[in-house]
Amino acid sequence: MHSEHVASRSADQKDSSRESRNGNGTPQLDAVSLAIIEQLQEDGRRPYAAIGKAVGLSEAAVRQRVQKLLDQGVMQIVAVTDPLTVGFRRQAMVGINVEGDVESIADALTAMSEVEYVVMTAGSFDILAEIVCEDDDHLLDVINKRIRALPSVRSTESFVYLKLKKQTYMWGTR
């Protein structure tokens, strides 16, 4: 089992195992790390030994790689919940148009705890922000009193969520 592993490693991992950086600063992941991530996307608490068996690595090696991936910020292992069952009954996506510095407005949105998601986009909105609230009053308050109150927010358009159909965390599994 051991020598077999060594053999397979030199055979199909050699070319992809150099962990370089692709110019940006984002770590380049090899096939084994991808496989580890896939395992942890199925079950974030899966034991290192089980992952090792699946990807062909020792328990200790998996542990080191996972720790490194966490340290580098490539992935995080967290509990994710359905907002509805945790008491947040109103959600909305808000499209925002800005005059002037888009990034500073994005930063202001990021600072709001009700704002779950902020992305700068190309298209008829400068920013899309997802809002998670307890009820309609709360949502109204956030959109009208806090977002529209920001200087240089030109206009907003809201899309209240009626039904969430899909929400996956399966990046890298294709």
Add this chain to the structure above:
Amino acid sequence: MHSEHVASRSADQKDSSRESRNGNGTPQLDAVSLAIIEQLQEDGRRPYAAIGKAVGLSEAAVRQRVQKLLDQGVMQIVAVTDPLTVGFRRQAMVGINVEGDVESIADALTAMSEVEYVVMTAGSFDILAEIVCEDDDHLLDVINKRIRALPSVRSTESFVYLKLKKQTYMWGTR
């Protein structure tokens, strides 16, 4: 230590500890389960004993509750990654307008692996869908060949992501 715990339980947990269902079918969470979820949102691999100490419960009790929350689908413990570092360089939100049955279109989108997120909304779009792709060609293919090709899709509008500013998983932590 033991009697102290019992005392605190009867004092501040009695009223919120009944795990009923709120009419819908969504389980009603008490304060202790919320606290457990918060712990696991900070670190999905935190040991049960440490969680127990933080929320005032034994290791075994925490384990049972976590298992139940997972079984019920209230939460899942998973690895989440930054799409960019995993090789997906193009993302976009697509607003879609439909003539006829919105839900069947939403189901069709849900079936596509490149579609990460599907939500039915009130507002000037019937559906918002988030697309995660490897490159521009891939994105173009998904939007023009696959989404627009769906019957009864009246129109689409794309918002290509320029910069992701915030992405949290901190529901229930407020």
Add this chain to the structure above:
DNA sequence: CCGGGAGGTGCGGATTTCGCAGAAGTGATG
């Protein structure tokens, strides 16, 4: 008053995690 169910506790034994020392591969340097 007496089940019955839900949820907690404590306790061992099996597993897993953790830290560390040694081996092996790679690239740079003289």
Add this chain to the structure above:
DNA sequence: CATCACTTCTGCGAAATCCGCACCTCCCGG
């Protein structure tokens, strides 16, 4: 080509964690 520095993997024990189980307590309905 020898060697050094660096990274990553492996193989241990020891410590900590997970897991199943038996028993207890509380609460509610018959």
